[in-house]
Amino acid sequence: MTELEGDGPPSTGPVADPQGDPFLHTRFAVPARPVTFLRRERLTRHLDEALRTPLTMVNGAAGAGKTLLVADWAQTRDGPVVAWLTTDAAGQGPGMFWAYLLRALSASGIALPEDIGFPADASRVPPTLPARLAAGLSAREQPVVVVLDEYDRVAAPEIAEQLEFVLRHAGRGLRLVLVTRTEPLLPLHRYRAAGELTEIRGAELAFAPGEAAELLELHGLRLPPAAVRALLERTRGWAAGLRLCALAARQSPDPERYLEEFEVDHSTIADYLLAEVLRRQDDETQDLLLRVSLLDRFRPELADVLTRRSDAGAILARLSRGNAFVEHLGHGQYRLHPLFREILRAHLRMQRPGLEPELHRRAAEWLRRSGSLAEALGHGAAAGDWEFTTGALVDDLAIGQFFTGPRSGAVTELFSRMGQDTTGPAAQLVRAARELSRNGDGGGRAHLHRAERRLADYDGMVDGAADRAAVGLSRALLEALAARLAGSPGRAENAARAAGELREAVPDQLLDRHPELTALLLDHLGSARLWAGRFEAAREALSAVAGSEAGATTALPREDSLGRLALIDYLDGWLGRAERTARTALAETERFGLPRPSGSGVERLVLAAVAVERDELEQAQALLDASAEAHPAMRDPVLEAGRALVTARLHLARGDPRAALAAVEPQVPADVASPWVQGQVALVAATAHLSEGRTEAAAALLRRVPDDQAACAVGAARVQLAVGRPAEAVRLLDRARPEGSCGPAVTVRAALVRAQAAHQRGDAAASHRLVARALLEARRERLRRPFHEAGPWIRPLLDTASLRGLTSGWLVPGAAPPDGGPARHAHRPPPVVEELSGRERDVLRRLALMMSTEEIAADLYVSVNTVKTHLKSVYRKLSVSRRNEAVRRARELGLL
Template sequence: MSQPLLTTKLHIPHLRSDLVSRPHLIHRLRDGLDRQMTLLSAPAGFGKTTLLSEWAACCGRPVAWLSVDKDDNDLARFLAYVIASLQLVEEQLGAGVLSAFQSARPPPLKELLTELVNQISAVSERFILVLDDVQHLSAEPVFEVLAFLLENPPDTMHLAIATRTDPPLPVARLRGRGQLVELRQADLRFTTEEASEFLNRIMGLELAPDDVAALAARTEGWIAGLQLAAVSLQGRRRTQGMGDVSRFLRDLTGSHRFILDFLVEEVLQQQSLAIQEFLLKTSILDRLSGPLCDAVLAMGDERARRSFDRIEPPMPEATSALPPSSSQRILHRLETDNLFVVPIDDTRHWYRYHHLFAELLRQRLQQTRPDLVSILHRRASTWYAQRGQAAAAIDHALSAGDFERAADLIEQAAETTMMRSEIATFRRWVGALPDDMLRVRPRLCVYDAWSLLLSGRPLEVAEARLQDAVEADLAGSTSGEVAAHRALVAGYRGDTQQCTEFSQQALDLLPRESMFLRSLVAGILGYSCLHSGDVVVARQALEEAARISQRTGNLMNEVLAVSHVADLSVLQGRLDEARVLYEQALELATDARGQRQPIAGIVLQGLGNLQLQWNDLRTAAQHYTEGIELIQRWGEVGTLQGHVGLARIRQAQGDLGGACEAIYKAHRIAAGFDVMDMDDMFVEAWQARLWVAQGNLDAAVRWAEEQALAVDGGSKAAGVARQSASLLARAIRDTGLAWVYLAQRRPDSVLKVLEPLRRETEAAGWIWFLIHILVLESLAFHVKRDVDQALVSLERALSLAEPGGFVRVFVDEGEPIVRLLRRAVSRGIAVEYAHKVLAALVEERMRTTAEPPGAKPLSQRELEVLRLIVIGLSNGEIAEELVIAISTVKTHVNNIYRKLHVSDRKQAIARTRDLKLL
């Protein structure tokens, strides 16, 4: 879901026409553009924002600007705003990254940032990213983003940061490399000349040079202090004349804090009571507009409105189209009088106080009228809530200490907040509520449980909060949300049956308008049913997830859902339909510039599977390779299909080294990440098939034994899968086992392991697996010399394969299937399609025998030599052990090195272990 953004945070602050220009500092900033970062670090009131705004106006490069606030410590919010600012430089920049981060299953942050850096590097014009007020940031994940940008700097972007305190970034390292431009307090303070220009030309004080120098010295060139002093002197001149300047300067001593307190007191005392009241009461606001200030000041009250309506300043030319309210007129008056208000939009409808001035006003309000603080925050909360600005309404309710109101507002905003992945924001809100209040609100407890789960807290902690919801919800009003949570937990635990049950329960109970949860649960249910074999429910659920994701703008979830529907079509044997769906998903995952987003990698791997079924190895390999490259921008977990597919293709091409390398990568990924058991089984089963094809039957048999199968008779074959395993996991496992048994020439074991699987896949309508099973059964019957039954199975396999164009499932079986296909043709069985498959088999045989693109499998004797190398025997000892000449040993060793792509024994041993050849 796209996030509503405060566009004023992205505006470069407006420059006053009566600005004190600072060309020497602008020159330093301009000279540093070829370095990685500019850092303006100084206390409040030293003109950092103004200087950056002036630089932005004359630097000659596009500028992306973000004014940071405390809410940007939520990583999702921070990324949304950074990307929004970047998109002012180039439209669509980073859109896919943000969509991926806000999805139900976001990739690792590092991989998302890699993709963002790659996109920034592709921008045609160099630009500057300015982050102002970075002192508000404290969250470690946010600084991880900034650190990543600095450690992997795109050539097209210069980062500029303004802050009161140095951020936890590699500043010293950048300084040491000469990649940092720094302006600090000593650089930013006004010189005597600049102070004179400000005090006399802009503020019109006509001070003598000695007085200017004294004032600049007393304030140490501190711009905020000079501005406060100037406003105070203006007030004195109106009431006392300028003869009292020396006394004023004598009183202006001490620390910045003392000077501030003194000057604020001076400035406030010189304002009318109405202006003083306005300044103090509106100081609770981060942003100021006429209508908002009217609400906070209760302008609906006739007496209050009359007191402010007496102020009638002239309106500036550039104003909002809205009719001016009493507060709007005051804001314009304050800007005209240089009273520390800053316009933050182009129409001068929205303002903010200078941060330092606002802090001082808030302190004074708390000291003088603490009873008003909660009332004012409550009014602001009401105004924001009435305009649908939930975050601001919640923050003001919490600041008011009105926890009941805050809890109500948090409940209303919970779903959309979670939908935008602003988990940290939600956790901050909930953390501010008293625990006893939270525990009696079941819906809030449910969302808190979700936030705990999605933020990586232990399942037990989330389950405890969910139990609070169950105990508090006597009426069962949150049953749908509770079921949705339990479906997700079951999915995390790999419990397909419970995941399906809870998902269906949640969809039955959740209201139609609960878009986020319905989309998430529909996706969970669809994926679970796809694995369990309920194709009808799977398709309905995934299509529903795609529809909801489209309506809510969740691109990544929509692409995933459509791609999973295509996966289902492949299982059902509807390959042409699957291609249309994959192409639809691929179009969704391609941005306006024609660039494919990383999520397109999932789709391309699906297309690779499709082309592999059609035996178009070249196109399949291209899809797999591009899909892997795209997904790797996020991480490697999603690349398993691609690596396994490439292993199959390399094996088919006779490239043993390439096949081993690809399957090894798949193994490493599955082992390195805590993925589902089915993913491990997927890799292991194809590894076993490759071992069989490469003549390493011992390794394949060991794998079969690990699946709790009896080697001698297969008596446990029918019950090989655990009860909790999905149909898909069992299908992958059992077809792999059947291959091992065929290689051992144990046809009865093949038939026994496949018979129950055939019934289940046929009932599920899984044509792809059914074809595969029938081919394996046909080969098993052929080994048993039951040619008639073998041809019955083969005939059915061909009839099921022809509508979709399945070819590879036959070609993978090699010479044994050739003999059966020729018999089928001789008996008039599926003659046309059998000829097509035979032609593909002949073409593959010619390709692999004429010019093998890679190494051949190790022979049995080479495997024996390799085993002795691994245990440490010398060439002479190997010759003695095998009773062969030492020259023959050397020939075998050289062949082994060539086939394993290594150059010595140490490398050969490491390669053997990596590829599990022994």
Template sequence: MSEGRTAPLIAAKQVVPPVRPGAVRRARLHAPLLANAWSRLSVVVAPAGWGKTTLLSQWAHDPAETRCVVWVSLDEADDDPVRFWTYVLSALQRDVAGLGPAALRALSTPGLEPVDLALPTLLNELATVDGAYVLVLDDYHLVGSAAVHEGVEFLLSYLPPALRVVIAGRSDPPLPLARLRARGELTELRAAELGFRVDEAAALLTAVGETPVEPSAATVLTERTEGWAAGLQLAALTIRHAERPAEAAARLDGGDRHILDYLSLEVVDRLAPDHRDLLVRASVLERLSGPLCDAALDRTGSAAALESLDRADLFVTALDPRREWYRCHRLFRDVLLRRLAADPDARTRVLARAADWFLERGYVAEAVAHRIAAGDEGGAADLLRSQVPAFLERGELAVHLQLGRRLPAATVLRDPRLCVSLAWAAGLSGRFAWMGPWLDAAEKTIDDDSPTPEGWHTLRGAVATLRGVEYSIARADMEAALAAASEGCRLECDPAVAGYVMARTVLGAVLGLYGRPDEAVRVLDGVWNTARAIGLPPLLGLQAASIQAMVLGETGRTDQLRRLLAEVGPVVRAAQDRWGSATSPGIARLRTVEGELAHRDGDLAAAATLLRRAADLARTFGEPVAHVTALTALAQVELDGHDRAAARAVLAEARDVVDNEPVAPLTVRRLEAVEHRAGRTAVRDARRAGALVEELTDREQAILRALGGDATQREIGAALHLSINTVKGYTKILYRKLGVGSREDAVREGRALGLI
């Protein structure tokens, strides 16, 4: 991710909002937040206008709060796991002393879900840091992604003492609140607590209305608004501007419809024309800045206008101390949007110009989202189709896919290039099961006049190549994969484009898995050099090099293999510098080949180290063939080192993968051959300690019970309403706690301990 391109928006969303001048400090509400050291989670839940953000901002600035408060303001665009955790992890990395960049780098690694590596890495690092921290997630109700909620639940399940979490929103977050409440690990502030009391209301009315308020008037207004902060602020504005303040305030009855009507008639109409024009037309934008508003509204002076509105307490709030970014209170924005609804063309123009402003600054995802909001599905599709390299370079393929899913189905399905683009992004990000439907749609609309997608020589060649990936990995149908990959290689004949390298990489991989490595060597000859010559991104180049290395090793071409490994070494190191230990699936294969080469050279210790690393990488990426291949090679090393128990443990893990994922038949046969050599008739005996060292969480217990049945991990996830990656994340920790390496071991140990 290019830090220079994303810093302004990240900074605005990751700063504790400044306390508004004259804001009423409510110590009674600070107290439960200050005392939440034992609460894993605090929730501040109430409808719009109850002062949630204001309260949390004041508490965060309270000198009595000695912990460091890490703040993330959320919006609708954060409804994507990678984007959401990018903001959270970058904020934590900046503010938490001793926290390194490893988690954030893992998050940007193509092909990984946050629960695969980024969140476990974060938790491990948090367990070692000194100090105390609080993470605030404001406006959490705007996030609807089940994957995001699963990740937050995962974080809360293993939260170390150094960190506590506060979530603010209009509704309860879909998290295990009842479980946390029963354990005394939940603090709750709701509308009943947030409502202003009479003394607090009097202070607010006096501060905003700029004139003292009689206690009786404060009592009446508090009763009429039921302590609703937004209603009281309206009453204060009434007092400020009305000729007869008491009479004007008396008209306020607290009803939502009346409040909105009042905002429209009294507040908006009283604005200076320049300010009213800015706010009404900019209401379609989630966040506002001077340069953005100038560009989107085709005007000047927006920065000064926003600063003036903020100073006047007119429902515009600064998001950062430098007052570069602002947002409207959501109730106020609703009124403004109702005004703008009368001029839909103006709305479209603003969004279109905003999209251009974001694109000029390299914010491709924001540009696509604004074009979708503007109704420019064609323009959004063009950007998505042409910007796969940009998303790939930033590790934002998941964002690319999410934006594609936001487009109307008709727009996607009638554009075969966009279908190919989305299928390609799905394959590169490890979502192989998503590839099939988009490739099906592309095949239905391809004709001889179909334009060529970016990075490919022909549209049909792209589809055939990607089919080879889908058939081999998502379905383990090697015959169909071979036919598709061969056709892709025939059609992708231009060595100046990425498709040439992709097609030969896929065909070489399929031939290798089909048991024809000599043919694979011929297909892959020169592909790595071509990838370097045309400047392919490291992810694609390493894929090509790793497949070539594997087939060279299988055919005994060790001299060529050593030369290739020497050439690819600098690229591997550069990838590790960028992505940390996660790197890419290609490096898992390269480490496997290096381990097998060390084994062949007789260095069992080096071979075991390399192959364990390869297995770790493959395990992280969830690539079953690479995972099983690394484990099978490691078992061979353990057997040659006369550690039969270690070999059986490794083979048990490999068998677990084969039983739960589609794996090429040749890979399975190789595993069976090593199992036979090990004399494996059952997995190793489960470790019996009589008790667990660490207690299982509720999720781990549910998964352990499910493992005792016949359901696959994917089916277990569906039954528990969890993604397959989240199930795998919990399962890894479950295995560690039980001291086992496979499903069968886990079930046996669980039964021995009376857990199932």
């Protein structure tokens, strides 16, 4: 039995949707049928076809009876499990849609695979989710019937593409029923041509004369056939129109005449709802309905706050039972029929102008007290009360939502409407956060200074220490970010110390509710320490973030911290570890489906740097280009300097020293210079000068290289050797002793410097031994650049019989076999007629390393199908049919 088989209890899973709100379980419930519901057997029999075709579409106008038809069918037939989901137009992005659909499957008793993933952002979905869901469904013995009610609310094309993918690949394991007002964005023509689509459209949904007469009788109306036909002519069999007419007509002393005069255009229905629903209620009920029309959904307690009475519970229960366009959602929540709500809001503005802001303000205050911060902020903004709204955000320690989490875009958009007349400290902090999240440092620092000037007055106005601490913590977070962006490690340390002192005054549950604040603060501190060259202190702060509990709200600082930990590993020469950590960083936000740019891009920068070291220059360029996509609040000097250095090294690898010099010539703006950046820039520039014969310029740059960093010392030793100072080069290595602290990217270069120095003094045995040691270390990490940079002296050594085996297959093309026998060139086949492309060579190199198709795809950041396409082209061009033949032929031709 597969993980999706069985109709047992629902699997455990997230209890909140991607926006952090509890799941609305009423969206998974099959709607109840009213006592006046008329079952129409002709439609039910047609709907039975849904069990035999993958896709069923019930398509008709609003009020055509679609939902009740499918609900009645789902509740009365025997057969497979039915999972029901009523879609929602509000925030209906891919992430929200799939989160609710997974929850609907779970609620119907379908156990989901543990690795399926869960969307954490309303606008995105993890890319592996549709494939894993389809695979699980395809293995079921009995299909699952999934009903998507009100599917016309789903407007995102990517949702339709993902849904069609699941439907196509789930096979017999899924039967999809769409209840919709519009044509869905699916390839319906293909399903029609294959006979795999069941359709019930508006014409078929329309009531026939006999059905209309039965429906009217259920409402207590017995009309002559001519009157029924006349009503059908005017309503065209529209179910809601018939019901509205019946409801109105049964209150009239002359129903037949009333129906003759009744019109069903929009304004008439609006007049009807006001006259026959609203005005038939008592004054208290009318007042309540008008006031709650400002709310999407609400509890009786909130309705009482808006009316300043205590009778909302009884009134709402009565209205719901009486089908008076008030729907009980369960769990104590209600909502108005959307059309009724719209009409009531317009009526409220006309009848009671000026009341709306006050109602929004009351709703905002109640929602804040009840813990519904997001809704409270929305109503505070609608009221135009920005002092309250900014204060609520800051006091709740939610300032980090500007930068990370699924609500970051919504929060930024909400406060973009705030005018300049709000001048309190909370407002200035919010403005600073908004500027920092959108434009990096920009005007954020100016708003921080304004907030500081107002904090003293604020302290005098606020009684609670927790509120004062919340303001201080929010300020410390923004100050740490501004310091990071400015390259000011001292300011970042001061902000972190201030935050540590303030944490004691904040309730633990408030800090637990917003883990992103601590994660962001430590991430900013760690990056500032990294800029200062304090690698171990930076690693401590960044590791605390990377090791924190994963979640959507902390995904960005976790990704960024992992990327910077990878950068430290790279700078210390540990390429393999840097690559693994960088890939973990990439997966961090992808697992939650967060939007891009979702991080600093430093992890792609590290992967580009690793690719340069492996001489995979096309891949390095692609990764370098991708690293430019970065969150504005993460574009700090570490990132900018790193991009300049990797760009310069890529130019050097391509033999363009002038471009390399141009890449590192502009200084990265920062309050404090970074010692390691200065040293790395000097070494890159020195290498560029040496390649063009300017030895004096190269030697002069060594004064900028710090002597307390092993990696820089090794680079300086290489330059000393190149300018003719081998003894000084060896002394530098002896003092730095990189072998005890650095990885192969540093120690291999150190060994090669010693080998070249030995070669120059005529010690062939020592030179040979050191080159062999360097090859052994480099081979594990496919580290090619140091040997390409070493110069012509090393080539004869690499071609010796004893070293040829260490280079075979990864460094030197056409090398002899490891046993020292002759290279197989005597009967070399003719060269390929069609040259291999750069990407085909990339695939071929990885093929030679015995990497699987999946591993090659992951390494090149392409799909498995793309790799297979390249392999087919390689086989054709090399005139082979298998992998081992392709590798052997490529070696014979000197392509590897």
